[in-house]
Amino acid sequence: MTTRVRSAAEPATTEVAARTARGPREHLPAARRAGPRARLGGVAAFVLLGLWLLGRRLGYGPGEYLQLLVDGTVTGAVYALVAVGFAVVYRVTGVINFAQGAFVMLGPMLTVSFFRALGGAGAVALATAALAAVAITAGLAMAVHRFTLHPARGASALTRIIITVGVYISLQGLALRIWGPRPYVLPAFTTLQMADRLLEVGGVVLQAQSLWVWGTGVVAVLALAGFFEGTVVGKAMRACAVNRTAARLMGIPVDRMATLAFGLAGVLGAVAGIVLAPSTRPTYDMGLDLGLKGFVAAIAGGLVSVPGAVAGGLVLGVLESLWAGVTVAGFKDLFAFVMLILLLLSRPQGWLEAGHE
């Protein structure tokens, strides 16, 4: 910590010089070259050591750790999906979309309502309800971009962040109005009942829903990769991310791509919320927590990279699960935000360069 504070106090000119005069890497001093990665490694070692020390106090063995780790990858997969939504929107539009949390909440809430309207029983009804919920959330996300952020596209980054925050507050308020404050129940996908089937593999207990979460995560990420690599629209969106002006000159409808990015984020958010819902009981305010955690995961992955966001989500999920296992329940949420600040501080130059400013 001391080195970090000292480097904060040193004149910003050295930082500026290092940022502007980027010669061949060999010419940089060795410490500077290894800097970001070494510091990140330092943070990781520090965190793991702390977790291990706390766990030893409770007498945890490998079995407990394995269980926590597996649980963590389930939450992590959800964080990853939310994080990818952040990354896609940020790459294409340069906006951090706080409303992402609202999409995560709307997915399961709408699914619950539609499922009831369709009779509340059967796999077909559940699938239809989920699909409709995803479609509506995606449409809403696109409308959010078209009617709020698109008109304000010339405004500063902070203004646009505040706009998305306002959208989030409105949508959550609307959800409270529609669904009220009580938690809802979405049946597990395998049993179609409240109680899920439990699997036991090598001493690790697992809900069948966890397989759905992993599967959905893998399918969603592969589909997204296919979209970005293999379709014209996907490539056009990537072009917008690289250079908006150049993309526009090439005839790509940049604004429409931005709206589409919001639609994608809506789909990802809603899907993440829906697969998670059977094991958590969705409420109108579930989006705040998941949105912020997804954002931390996206930051961990560098905010612009889809694979980075996935990795960030999984790492955050696992570490948070380990942390929650070794500490008192109320402090579970602390981890992500401490990690957020440590991550931001440990690699500011790297991420500032990656940002659009």
Add this chain to the structure above:
Amino acid sequence: MRQGSWGFRWLAAAAAVAAVGVWDLVQPGGLARLSGGLFTSDLLIRTGLFTVVLVGLNLLMGYAGQASLGQAAFYGMGAFASAIFTVRARVLGIPPAVAEAWWWPWVVMVLAALAVGAFALVVGLAILRLRGHYLAMATLGLGVIVYIVLRENLGMPHLNLTGGFDGIVGVPRLRVGGVQLWPVQVYFFVVWAAALASMALGLNVVHSPVGRALRALHGSELAAESVGVDVGSLKAKIFALSAALASVAGSLYAHFQAAVVPDTFGFVPSLELVVMSAVGGMSSIWGAPLGALTVLLLEQLLRTHVLGLVPAVSGELEPVVFGAMLVVIMMYWPGGLVSSRRTQAPVWTSR
């Protein structure tokens, strides 16, 4: 603007505030009745409290151009410091002779402000290196961390210092000598004295070389650095000042409300502060009272009047309208109510 020209406006504002205060004192509730239940003493005091916070926030966001999405944390730290050191004095081993003296809450208020300011200075030196939305996210994270620590009893449940979710009740009223600064009509003067003092402080900063350095730093950190502004230390100092002001407001809030709960200082309240700042106009000290009053009035109006007129719609619609208002203001009116054109320009043009 000339160096001393804000003095007259400030005096006029102080006179207006004093007039309102005296009216409310002579004829309690008269103003509220005349305005159809809008301008209650409660609303006026809250406006004053938020003015103190917003002066700091405006200096930080509107002048120095550094975002803070966690300002409610400092407000909460002040409030909880005052509550803990007065209500839980015995647990902390403070002798009753000190804890029950009339000057003790005032001492706590000052020490809390200094401590919160020092905390912000240290944290600020680290996180204010970040720019744009990275800084916004770091302050957001800081705000959530402070909220969780308050909610979880500072990690020491056996002492039960913060009272967890339920917070602390029974915070004593402020006194001077043997005179209690209560009822609410009297407390009005305490709060607004703080509000006007913070505005004078803010206006002084803005119209001093420091204010010019802040605006330079807002325009371009590189350029400011190159003309000799110590950017890192200046940003941290303004951050510390804004935190100390928020802490004072928090202390005054604790003695006003007589109870503090962590939920008053979470993530959403931090956002509300940003909304008030934006509505009033970030790059103006006068935007602070105006933004606070406008937002609080609108909330009051929504609660008591507008939503009552529409059948089958309850007060639950408040956040919806609140969020929508925020979006519309940021889209079409980003300068806020007070737009002093000269200083406003750099804020909203994209960098």
